[in-house]
Amino acid sequence: xxxxxxxxxxxxxxxxxxxxxxxxxxxxxxxxxxxxxxxxxxxxxxxxxxxxxxxxxxxxxxxxxxxxxxxxxxxxxxxxxxxxxxxxxxxxxxxxxxxxxxxxxxxxxxxxxxxxxxxxxxxxxxxxxxxxxxxxxxxxxxxxxxxxxxxxxxxxxxxxxxxxxxxxxxxxxxxxxxxxxxxxxxxxxxxxxxxxxxxxxxxxxxxxxxxxxxxxxxxxxxxxxxxxxxxxxxxxxxxxxxxxxxxxxxxxxxxxxxxxxxxxxxx
Amino acid sequence: xxxxxxxxxxxxxxxxxxxxxxxxxxxxxxxxxxxxxxxxxxxxxxxxxxxxxxxxxxxxxxxxxxxxxxxxxxxxxxxxxxxxxxxxxxxxxxxxxxxxxxxxxxxxxxxxxxxxxxxxxxxxxxxxxxxxxxxxxxxxxx
Numbered sequence: 001x002x003x004x005x006x007x008x009x010x011x012x013x014x015x016x017x018x019x020x021x022x023x024x025x026x027x028x029x030x031x032x033x034x035x036x037x038x039x040x041x042x043x044x045x046x047x048x049x050x051x052x053x054x055x056x057x058x059x060x061x062x063x064x065x066x067x068x069x070x071x072x073x074x075x076x077x078x079x080x081x082x083x084x085x086x087x088x089x090x091x092x093x094x095x096x097x098x099x100x101x102x103x104x105x106x107x108x109x110x111x112x113x114x115x116x117x118x119x120x121x122x123x124x125x126x127x128x129x130x131x132x133x134x135x136x137x138x139x140x141x142x143x144x145x146x147x148x149x150x151x152x153x154x155x156x157x158x159x160x161x162x163x164x165x166x167x168x169x170x171x172x173x174x175x176x177x178x179x180x181x182x183x184x185x186x187x188x189x190x191x192x193x194x195x196x197x198x199x200x201x202x203x204x205x206x207x208x209x210x211x212x213x214x215x216x217x218x219x220x221x222x223x224x225x226x227x228x229x230x231x232x233x234x235x236x237x238x239x240x241x242x243x244x245x246x247x248x249x250x251x252x253x254x255x256x257x258x259x260x261x262x263x264x265x266x267x
Numbered sequence: 268x269x270x271x272x273x274x275x276x277x278x279x280x281x282x283x284x285x286x287x288x289x290x291x292x293x294x295x296x297x298x299x300x301x302x303x304x305x306x307x308x309x310x311x312x313x314x315x316x317x318x319x320x321x322x323x324x325x326x327x328x329x330x331x332x333x334x335x336x337x338x339x340x341x342x343x344x345x346x347x348x349x350x351x352x353x354x355x356x357x358x359x360x361x362x363x364x365x366x367x368x369x370x371x372x373x374x375x376x377x378x379x380x381x382x383x384x385x386x387x388x389x390x391x392x393x394x395x396x397x398x399x400x401x402x403x404x405x406x407x408x409x
Contacts, residue, residue: 021365
């Protein structure tokens with residue numbers, strides 16, 4: 001009995017200590033939130049400005065509006081503020097989309113050209129939105145480049161090479177396996193809530209994963225993400241057996257119109 | 268923690284071995300700081316190696332072992348939480364800092380108590396820790 005009461009007292013002391021220390025706002029006291037938030041904003045804008053200066057951004061309503069409507073559908077169904085996302089369409093033949101710090105989301109036209117239906121685009125967009133929502137972007141950059149370099153880039157004192165390096169890490173290399181899986185599964189949830197066919201996303205991964213090796217140079221998003229077939233499998237497993245009545249936003253005609261517009265820019 | 272005068276006379280080698288049980292955990296803490304399991308393994312090996320020793324030695328080996336065991340769970344939780352923040356999708360929060368600072372407080376108290384007990388035991392004094400001493404009385408047969 002004495003031992004039990006002593007154990008109880010010890011636990012009260014331990015959890016009491018945690019409880020009291022929880023009353024302190026350590027994030028403000030240690031200045032952690034403010035540093036990361038303002039740095040992330042500056043860093044994201046600096047990287048985006050650098051990409052934008054390449055002059056390949058497309059500001060064509062015929063392309064941006066359908067992409068926005070897909071994002072609105074995903075975000076609306078999942079209580080995500082779509083206005084916080086800064087979506088940019090870039091003319092590039094690579095099948096790619098990636099997230100930058102400060103909620104920038106870059107979509108390459110190659111992704112639209114490679115997609116056979118809107119579900120495939122939504123799957124990739126959902127995946128990148130998940131990276132943003134789960135705060136994977138800054139985590140990856142800090143891990144790959146180190147906090148001090150990122151802070152110097154955010155303050156504008158970093159050099160162009162480091163900026164290129166940051167873009168390379170974000171656009172052409174995958175997050176680690178755990179984060180990729182988390183983003184994939186989150187994307188499946190987003191799609192299901194938004195009544196978008198998850199099977200189309202899985203089929204997209206299967207199709208691109210088994211493409212000819214020569215074509216792989218245009219498939220950055222797939223070739224740099226680990227094992228597309230394995231991903232397609234767990235995406236289908238996560239979807240479950242329940243049938244969801246899917247609601248199309250664009251339809252095949254709109255998608256074809258988008259492709260024609262891109263081809264028009266190409267010519 | 269209390270210093271108790273025991274009814275028996277502690278020999279020089281007994282006091283040395285009993286004191287070494289605490290020293291062992293201290294050295295292991297320093298050597299394997301990020302991995303909370305190493306100090307437990309070290310004290311466990313030392314306990315098993317001395318389980319046929321005298322009552323004084325066994326009792327103190329057990330007290331050193333138990334003191335490591337209780338912090339193991341708390342430290343392991345803190346360790347894996349940190350790993351999940353670095354490599355997983357969790358992020359820094361006030362709750363995390365509250366937990367880590369609690370761990371630091373308890374570990375520092377335990378560290379100081381271990382040094383003090385190692386010194387006193389080396390002098391042949393019987394140091395009894397709160398809670399652990401009573402469990403040792405139960406588990407350690409004379």
